[in-house]
Amino acid sequence: MKFWEIGKRNLKEIYRNPVLLGFLLGMPVAFMLVFVAATGGGQASPISMSIVDEDRSQNSSAFVQYIGGVDAIELNDPVYSEESQAQEDLDEGKISFYLLIPSGFEAAQQTQQTVNLELIYKAADPMIGLQLKPIIEAVGSEFLGVAPALNVELKGTESIIKNPAVNFYAPGIAVYGLMILISTAAGIIAGDREKGFLARMFTTPVKPSDFILGYSLPFIPVLIISTLIYLGVGMALGLTVVGNLGHAFLIFFLVGLCGIGIGMIVGSLVKSESQAGVSWLFIVPAAMISGAWFTVDRMPSVLRSVAEALPFIHAIDASRAVLNGSSFSAIVLDIYWLIGWAVVLFATGIVLFRRTMVS
């Protein structure tokens, strides 16, 4: 039980350090509040849209009216009749994009030809195009009565999930937040190495496994409390838990363990607390390719393969699925993947730590 003694020491060192403790427990609250609020989680603001109606027909007016009736869109007044005016306002930054309904809109609709719409935005702000294209396509198809190429039928959950944005972002943010334990755990080991405390402990009869377990131990309560905070704040901000909350907790706990395991590896490899910052080179790209902040459905297959080899995308996908109502059997492979990773990471940590005990 030597690991317990080292763990107790580390627990006291962390919990008696108000700055570190504040960071560890305050970060989940801050993350959820900031991320969910920034992504429109609580009360999503409608998209402010300007329109140029060059067709000036009955149908084009009806289409403009139809768009104005969509909850997610707020129409700017007035509707431009000349594109040059809209272009001028776009150049001056008064508007960020506009939808052009070209001449021939009504004629094309009546003769059942392809109806063309143009979404004009500044090339320097490509996200607008990416965000709006599917919305315009959906609204246009519905107005024109054209069947979309892919019919996505939503059953059940849509009516239960109060705010799909929160249900999408909260799991990703929680996993990203837990990934930060990599940096904290690595920093604590590296700090003790830098100060010489580890060298002192290496003169005592303690095995590398005791050190790794002893340094991981204080993060278990942090992990549990952080997970509860992520879920609690998420629910306060509108996260709808359709599936089993316990399963979601298990996923977050396991991915947190993986993070601590990676922290043990980084902490074994670096020599100073400042060098532990190198873990951010892993955390941010891994979070990105794992879909912590946005969907990675269209990610290149090579990156997708890399992401799928890591534990984080499994945690994000599985937690989103289970919160939206998936059963345990649907996520069981992800759970196994996470457990496997946790075992491998801790074993690697012990091997690497052993090497640092004598130089």
Next chain:
Amino acid sequence: MNAVQAFKLTKKFDSLVAVNGIDLEINKGELFSLLGPNGAGKTTTIRMLCCLLKPTRGTASILGHDIVKTPFAVKEVIGVSPQDTILSERLNCWENLALIGKVHGLSSDTVERRSKELLETMELMERAKDQVRKFSGGMKRRLSIAMALVSDPQVLFLDEPTLGLDPQARRTIWEYIAGFKGKKTILLTTHYMEEADFLSDRIGIIDEGNVVALGTSQELKTNIFEMRCMVVSTENITAEVMADLQSKYSRLEISKGRLKIYHKDLDFKGIVDYLHSRGVTVYSAALEQPTLEDVFIQITGKKLRD
């Protein structure tokens, strides 16, 4: 069996030879000091003996346990107070002592009893429940030594135990260490010659990774440094007189009116008479025991603090 035995112990860092094939034999219950300037190889030697560094060549054993083959067994019988006072800053004295005691496998009762004894011995009981980050350097140093002792080790390594302390705090630590003489085998490193002189049963003088002299303080001063030293407080000594003395005696030093004359057979009366005859004022004259600093200079040709 010796408590500590090293044979051709060598450590190289790339092209730098930090410890160059040293041989050591330290008896059980002996307090042995490695005396040498910074960078001489003292800490590297201790780090090898404590199993923190793997020797490049040679071997060593602690109470018969090989430092490379059976490091775990070595760690069970040693206590170490490192050069930098390394403590868990947000833990109090009891908790720091308990950590080391428990990882040595001691029961809670034993840890508590030994901690109480050590805190009383080191005069830390009054502040025992305070977090140690609030302690002075001397208090931290005393706690660090107590931590090295809490497991009741048979062999104690004290790496520069008074480094950076004021003279009074240094003297206090010396008294604590002296209290363990004969009860523990102690290997102490220092670059303070007074410390080695005051505490040690034997001293090894180390320079550039080599043990260049070995013996008791007295042996080093008399056997190795065979000269005697006469100190004369004087003024108006001329260059001519100095040159004359230089030609007759092995070594001369003059600083702030103190003339030091080193030679194997010193003619005390003859020197005083000679100075008087040359019109030099002599306020006092005495024969002085050479210091370990003198020994070090004699052997290495440089000062300990160079």
